[in-house]
Amino acid sequence: MIIYFSATGNSRYAAHLLADQLNEPITDAGAWIKNNQKGEFYSETPWVFVSPTYSWQMPHIFADFIRQTRFLDNQEAYFVLTCGGETGSADQEIAALCKEKGLHFHGVWPAVMPDNYIIMFPAPDPNKSRQILGKAADSLTKAAECIRSGKDFPAIKHGWLDRFKSSIINQGFYRFQIKTAPFHATDSCISCGKCVRVCPLNNIHMKNGRPVWGNNCTHCTACLNGCPSVAIEYGKKTRGKNRYQCPDYQKKPEDNIKGEK
Numbered sequence: 001m002i003i004y005f006s007a008t009g010n011s012r013y014a015a016h017l018l019a020d021q022l023n024e025p026i027t028d029a030g031a032w033i034k035n036n037q038k039g040e041f042y043s044e045t046p047w048v049f050v051s052p053t054y055s056w057q058m059p060h061i062f063a064d065f066i067r068q069t070r071f072l073d074n075q076e077a078y079f080v081l082t083c084g085g086e087t088g089s090a091d092q093e094i095a096a097l098c099k100e101k102g103l104h105f106h107g108v109w110p111a112v113m114p115d116n117y118i119i120m121f122p123a124p125d126p127n128k129s130r131q132i133l134g135k136a137a138d139s140l141t142k143a144a145e146c147i148r149s150g151k152d153f154p155a156i157k158h159g160w161l162d163r164f165k166s167s168i169i170n171q172g173f174y175r176f177q178i179k180t181a182p183f184h185a186t187d188s189c190i191s192c193g194k195c196v197r198v199c200p201l202n203n204i205h206m207k208n209g210r211p212v213w214g215n216n217c218t219h220c221t222a223c224l225n226g227c228p229s230v231a232i233e234y235g236k237k238t239r240g241k242n243r244y245q246c247p248d249y250q251k252k253p254e255d256n257i258k259g260e261k
Protein backbone atom coordinates (compact mmCIF):
# COMPACT_ATOMS: atom_id res chain seq x y z
CA MET A 1 0.00 0.00 0.00
CA ILE A 2 1.16 3.49 -0.84
CA ILE A 3 0.62 6.11 1.90
CA TYR A 4 1.48 9.71 1.13
CA PHE A 5 1.47 13.24 2.47
CA SER A 6 1.67 16.18 0.06
CA ALA A 7 1.16 19.96 0.24
CA THR A 8 1.74 21.11 -3.34
CA GLY A 9 1.28 17.84 -5.23
CA ASN A 10 4.81 16.52 -5.85
CA SER A 11 4.47 13.65 -3.40
CA ARG A 12 0.88 13.02 -4.55
CA TYR A 13 2.19 12.74 -8.13
CA ALA A 14 4.99 10.39 -7.00
CA ALA A 15 2.56 8.28 -4.96
CA HIS A 16 0.12 7.93 -7.87
CA LEU A 17 2.91 7.00 -10.28
CA LEU A 18 4.13 4.30 -7.86
CA ALA A 19 0.58 3.06 -7.21
CA ASP A 20 -0.02 2.79 -10.94
CA GLN A 21 3.25 0.99 -11.67
CA LEU A 22 2.99 -1.35 -8.68
CA ASN A 23 -0.76 -1.80 -8.93
CA GLU A 24 -1.16 -0.88 -5.27
CA PRO A 25 -3.93 0.95 -3.40
CA ILE A 26 -3.17 4.47 -2.25
CA THR A 27 -4.07 6.49 0.86
CA ASP A 28 -3.75 10.23 1.48
CA ALA A 29 -2.40 10.59 5.03
CA GLY A 30 -3.04 14.35 4.78
CA ALA A 31 -6.78 13.73 5.15
CA TRP A 32 -6.16 11.61 8.27
CA ILE A 33 -3.86 14.27 9.72
CA LYS A 34 -6.38 17.06 8.98
CA ASN A 35 -9.20 15.09 10.64
CA ASN A 36 -6.90 14.15 13.54
CA GLN A 37 -7.83 10.53 12.89
CA LYS A 38 -5.82 7.64 14.28
CA GLY A 39 -6.27 4.17 12.91
CA GLU A 40 -4.84 1.00 11.53
CA PHE A 41 -4.02 -0.08 8.00
CA TYR A 42 -3.68 -3.55 6.59
CA SER A 43 -1.55 -4.61 3.62
CA GLU A 44 -0.29 -7.94 2.29
CA THR A 45 2.37 -6.13 0.24
CA PRO A 46 5.14 -3.75 1.42
CA TRP A 47 4.33 -0.29 2.73
CA VAL A 48 5.56 2.56 0.56
CA PHE A 49 5.55 5.91 2.37
CA VAL A 50 5.84 9.01 0.18
CA SER A 51 6.33 12.54 1.50
CA PRO A 52 8.20 15.81 0.94
CA THR A 53 11.46 16.60 2.73
CA TYR A 54 11.28 19.38 5.33
CA SER A 55 14.65 20.62 6.51
CA TRP A 56 16.46 17.40 5.59
CA GLN A 57 13.95 15.14 7.28
CA MET A 58 10.54 13.65 6.73
CA PRO A 59 7.92 16.25 7.85
CA HIS A 60 7.37 15.81 11.59
CA ILE A 61 3.58 15.68 11.06
CA PHE A 62 4.00 12.68 8.73
CA ALA A 63 6.48 10.94 11.06
CA ASP A 64 3.99 11.47 13.92
CA PHE A 65 1.19 10.04 11.77
CA ILE A 66 3.32 6.91 11.14
CA ARG A 67 4.17 6.73 14.84
CA GLN A 68 0.48 6.85 15.84
CA THR A 69 -0.80 4.41 13.20
CA ARG A 70 -0.78 0.59 13.25
CA PHE A 71 0.48 -1.11 10.11
CA LEU A 72 -0.75 -4.68 10.08
CA ASP A 73 0.32 -7.85 8.24
CA ASN A 74 3.24 -6.93 5.96
CA GLN A 75 6.17 -5.35 7.85
CA GLU A 76 8.41 -4.30 4.93
CA ALA A 77 8.73 -0.51 4.47
CA TYR A 78 10.07 1.68 1.67
CA PHE A 79 10.29 5.48 1.82
CA VAL A 80 10.26 7.88 -1.12
CA LEU A 81 11.16 11.46 -0.15
CA THR A 82 10.44 14.07 -2.77
CA CYS A 83 12.78 17.03 -2.35
CA GLY A 84 14.06 20.16 -4.03
CA GLY A 85 17.66 18.98 -3.89
CA GLU A 86 18.73 16.65 -1.10
CA THR A 87 17.53 14.74 1.92
CA GLY A 88 20.63 14.96 4.15
CA SER A 89 20.67 11.98 6.49
CA ALA A 90 16.86 11.68 6.69
CA ASP A 91 17.29 7.93 6.09
CA GLN A 92 18.94 7.52 9.51
CA GLU A 93 16.02 9.15 11.31
CA ILE A 94 13.55 7.06 9.31
CA ALA A 95 15.46 3.82 9.99
CA ALA A 96 15.14 4.65 13.72
CA LEU A 97 11.40 5.28 13.31
CA CYS A 98 11.02 1.89 11.59
CA LYS A 99 12.84 0.21 14.46
CA GLU A 100 10.43 1.88 16.89
CA LYS A 101 7.47 0.60 14.82
CA GLY A 102 8.83 -2.92 14.21
CA LEU A 103 8.96 -2.25 10.45
CA HIS A 104 11.75 -3.62 8.25
CA PHE A 105 13.42 -0.56 6.68
CA HIS A 106 14.28 -0.93 2.97
CA GLY A 107 15.76 2.53 2.48
CA VAL A 108 14.95 6.04 1.28
CA TRP A 109 14.65 7.01 -2.40
CA PRO A 110 15.21 10.77 -2.84
CA ALA A 111 13.21 12.04 -5.83
CA VAL A 112 14.24 15.55 -6.88
CA MET A 113 11.16 17.58 -7.83
CA PRO A 114 10.44 21.32 -8.05
CA ASP A 115 11.21 23.12 -4.77
CA ASN A 116 8.01 24.52 -3.24
CA TYR A 117 9.60 26.36 -0.28
CA ILE A 118 9.02 29.82 -1.70
CA ILE A 119 9.42 31.39 1.74
CA MET A 120 13.17 30.90 1.22
CA PHE A 121 13.75 30.05 -2.43
CA PRO A 122 12.17 30.87 -5.80
CA ALA A 123 10.03 28.11 -7.31
CA PRO A 124 11.27 27.07 -10.76
CA ASP A 125 9.41 28.56 -13.74
CA PRO A 126 6.86 26.28 -15.48
CA ASN A 127 9.32 25.12 -18.20
CA LYS A 128 12.02 24.22 -15.71
CA SER A 129 9.38 22.52 -13.52
CA ARG A 130 8.30 20.34 -16.45
CA GLN A 131 11.91 19.31 -17.07
CA ILE A 132 12.46 18.45 -13.41
CA LEU A 133 9.19 16.48 -13.30
CA GLY A 134 10.15 14.49 -16.38
CA LYS A 135 13.43 13.42 -14.76
CA ALA A 136 11.60 12.67 -11.49
CA ALA A 137 9.17 10.38 -13.33
CA ASP A 138 12.13 8.40 -14.74
CA SER A 139 13.70 8.16 -11.28
CA LEU A 140 10.41 7.07 -9.67
CA THR A 141 10.01 4.33 -12.29
CA LYS A 142 13.39 2.96 -11.14
CA ALA A 143 12.20 3.15 -7.52
CA ALA A 144 9.11 1.12 -8.51
CA GLU A 145 11.32 -1.54 -10.17
CA CYS A 146 13.37 -1.80 -6.98
CA ILE A 147 10.26 -2.23 -4.80
CA ARG A 148 8.78 -4.78 -7.23
CA SER A 149 11.95 -6.89 -7.05
CA GLY A 150 12.00 -6.73 -3.24
CA LYS A 151 15.48 -5.17 -3.17
CA ASP A 152 16.62 -2.46 -0.75
CA PHE A 153 16.89 1.05 -2.18
CA PRO A 154 20.59 1.94 -2.78
CA ALA A 155 22.25 3.24 0.40
CA ILE A 156 22.68 7.02 0.55
CA LYS A 157 26.20 8.24 1.28
CA HIS A 158 26.41 11.06 3.77
CA GLY A 159 28.92 12.81 5.98
CA TRP A 160 28.90 14.93 9.12
CA LEU A 161 27.31 17.93 7.30
CA ASP A 162 24.28 15.87 6.29
CA ARG A 163 23.87 14.62 9.84
CA PHE A 164 24.21 18.21 11.11
CA LYS A 165 21.49 19.42 8.71
CA SER A 166 19.06 16.61 9.58
CA SER A 167 19.58 17.05 13.34
CA ILE A 168 20.67 20.48 14.67
CA ILE A 169 19.48 22.52 11.67
CA ASN A 170 16.19 20.60 11.57
CA GLN A 171 15.58 21.35 15.25
CA GLY A 172 16.42 25.03 14.71
CA PHE A 173 14.15 25.13 11.66
CA TYR A 174 11.11 23.98 13.64
CA ARG A 175 11.99 26.23 16.58
CA PHE A 176 13.02 29.48 14.90
CA GLN A 177 12.09 29.47 11.21
CA ILE A 178 8.44 28.42 11.35
CA LYS A 179 6.47 31.55 12.17
CA THR A 180 2.96 32.53 11.09
CA ALA A 181 2.81 36.29 11.79
CA PRO A 182 4.14 37.18 8.30
CA PHE A 183 1.26 35.35 6.54
CA HIS A 184 -1.37 37.74 5.20
CA ALA A 185 -3.92 37.97 2.40
CA THR A 186 -3.82 40.93 0.03
CA ASP A 187 -6.77 42.71 -1.58
CA SER A 188 -6.70 40.07 -4.35
CA CYS A 189 -8.37 37.63 -1.92
CA ILE A 190 -11.75 36.47 -3.28
CA SER A 191 -12.83 34.81 0.01
CA CYS A 192 -13.01 31.36 -1.62
CA GLY A 193 -11.87 29.53 1.54
CA LYS A 194 -9.46 27.22 -0.31
CA CYS A 195 -6.61 28.09 2.08
CA VAL A 196 -8.80 26.93 4.99
CA ARG A 197 -9.61 23.65 3.22
CA VAL A 198 -6.04 22.77 2.19
CA CYS A 199 -4.31 23.43 5.52
CA PRO A 200 -3.43 19.99 6.96
CA LEU A 201 -3.27 21.44 10.48
CA ASN A 202 -6.54 23.45 10.37
CA ASN A 203 -4.49 26.51 11.19
CA ILE A 204 -6.53 28.95 9.08
CA HIS A 205 -10.02 30.32 9.65
CA MET A 206 -12.01 33.01 7.87
CA LYS A 207 -12.89 36.28 9.59
CA ASN A 208 -14.85 38.97 7.74
CA GLY A 209 -14.15 37.15 4.46
CA ARG A 210 -10.38 37.02 4.97
CA PRO A 211 -8.09 34.22 6.20
CA VAL A 212 -6.54 34.46 9.64
CA TRP A 213 -3.56 32.26 10.60
CA GLY A 214 -3.14 30.60 14.01
CA ASN A 215 0.16 29.34 15.41
CA ASN A 216 -0.06 25.63 14.55
CA CYS A 217 1.81 25.66 11.25
CA THR A 218 4.49 23.51 9.65
CA HIS A 219 5.28 25.83 6.70
CA CYS A 220 4.03 23.23 4.22
CA THR A 221 3.10 26.10 1.83
CA ALA A 222 -0.21 24.50 0.77
CA CYS A 223 -2.02 27.79 1.51
CA LEU A 224 0.67 30.02 0.04
CA ASN A 225 1.15 28.09 -3.20
CA GLY A 226 -2.48 27.00 -3.54
CA CYS A 227 -4.32 30.33 -3.43
CA PRO A 228 -6.10 30.71 -6.80
CA SER A 229 -5.71 34.51 -6.65
CA VAL A 230 -2.06 34.55 -5.54
CA ALA A 231 -3.36 36.64 -2.65
CA ILE A 232 -1.24 35.09 0.11
CA GLU A 233 2.14 36.56 0.95
CA TYR A 234 4.67 35.76 3.65
CA GLY A 235 5.92 39.21 4.65
CA LYS A 236 7.98 40.49 1.70
CA LYS A 237 9.73 37.16 1.11
CA THR A 238 7.23 35.77 -1.39
CA ARG A 239 6.45 38.94 -3.35
CA GLY A 240 6.85 38.51 -7.09
CA LYS A 241 7.75 34.80 -6.80
CA ASN A 242 6.12 32.06 -8.91
CA ARG A 243 3.61 29.90 -7.08
CA TYR A 244 3.98 26.15 -7.53
CA GLN A 245 1.48 23.29 -7.95
CA CYS A 246 2.40 19.90 -9.37
CA PRO A 247 0.01 18.65 -12.07
CA ASP A 248 -1.94 15.46 -11.35
CA TYR A 249 -0.41 12.16 -12.46
CA GLN A 250 -2.08 10.89 -15.62
CA LYS A 251 -2.63 7.17 -16.03
CA LYS A 252 -2.21 7.26 -19.83
CA PRO A 253 1.58 7.55 -20.49
CA GLU A 254 1.05 9.87 -23.50
CA ASP A 255 -0.70 12.41 -21.24
CA ASN A 256 2.19 12.54 -18.79
CA ILE A 257 5.31 14.61 -18.63
CA LYS A 258 8.08 12.89 -20.59
CA GLY A 259 11.57 12.53 -19.17
CA GLU A 260 13.98 14.97 -20.83
CA LYS A 261 17.53 13.76 -20.98
Ligand SMILES: Cc1cc2nc3c(=O)[nH]c(=O)nc-3n(C[C@H](O)[C@H](O)[C@H](O)COP(=O)(O)O)c2cc1C
Nearest residue numbers: 007008009010011052053055056083084085086116
Ligand atom coordinates in the same frame (compact mmCIF):
# COMPACT_ATOMS: atom_id res chain seq x y z
C1 LIG B 1 9.11 23.53 5.02
C2 LIG B 1 9.87 23.00 3.84
C3 LIG B 1 11.18 22.58 3.98
C4 LIG B 1 11.87 22.03 2.89
N1 LIG B 1 13.12 21.51 3.10
C5 LIG B 1 13.75 20.89 2.09
C6 LIG B 1 15.02 20.25 2.30
O1 LIG B 1 15.56 20.21 3.40
N2 LIG B 1 15.63 19.68 1.23
C7 LIG B 1 15.07 19.69 -0.02
O2 LIG B 1 15.69 19.18 -0.95
N3 LIG B 1 13.85 20.24 -0.25
C8 LIG B 1 13.18 20.82 0.77
N4 LIG B 1 11.93 21.36 0.57
C9 LIG B 1 11.29 21.21 -0.77
C10 LIG B 1 10.23 20.09 -0.78
O3 LIG B 1 10.69 18.96 -0.07
C11 LIG B 1 9.89 19.64 -2.20
O4 LIG B 1 9.54 20.71 -3.01
C12 LIG B 1 8.76 18.61 -2.14
O5 LIG B 1 8.78 17.86 -3.33
C13 LIG B 1 7.36 19.21 -1.97
O6 LIG B 1 6.45 18.16 -1.90
P1 LIG B 1 4.87 18.32 -2.00
O7 LIG B 1 4.58 19.05 -3.31
O8 LIG B 1 4.37 16.91 -2.05
O9 LIG B 1 4.40 19.07 -0.83
C14 LIG B 1 11.23 21.95 1.62
C15 LIG B 1 9.94 22.42 1.48
C16 LIG B 1 9.25 22.93 2.56
C17 LIG B 1 7.83 23.41 2.38
Ligand code: SF4
Nearest residue numbers: 189190192193195227
Ligand atom coordinates in the same frame (compact mmCIF):
# COMPACT_ATOMS: atom_id res chain seq x y z
S1 SF4 C 1 -7.30 30.81 -0.97
FE1 SF4 C 1 -6.69 32.91 -1.47
S2 SF4 C 1 -8.51 33.84 -2.38
FE2 SF4 C 1 -9.19 32.00 -1.29
S3 SF4 C 1 -9.74 32.73 0.77
FE3 SF4 C 1 -7.61 32.05 0.88
S4 SF4 C 1 -6.44 33.93 0.50
FE4 SF4 C 1 -8.51 34.36 -0.19
Ligand code: SF4
Nearest residue numbers: 199217218220221223
Ligand atom coordinates in the same frame (compact mmCIF):
# COMPACT_ATOMS: atom_id res chain seq x y z
S1 SF4 D 1 -0.99 27.60 7.60
FE1 SF4 D 1 -0.38 27.28 5.45
S2 SF4 D 1 1.82 26.77 5.56
FE2 SF4 D 1 0.96 26.54 7.65
S3 SF4 D 1 0.43 24.36 7.81
FE3 SF4 D 1 -1.42 25.46 7.13
S4 SF4 D 1 -1.36 25.34 4.89
FE4 SF4 D 1 0.67 24.81 5.64
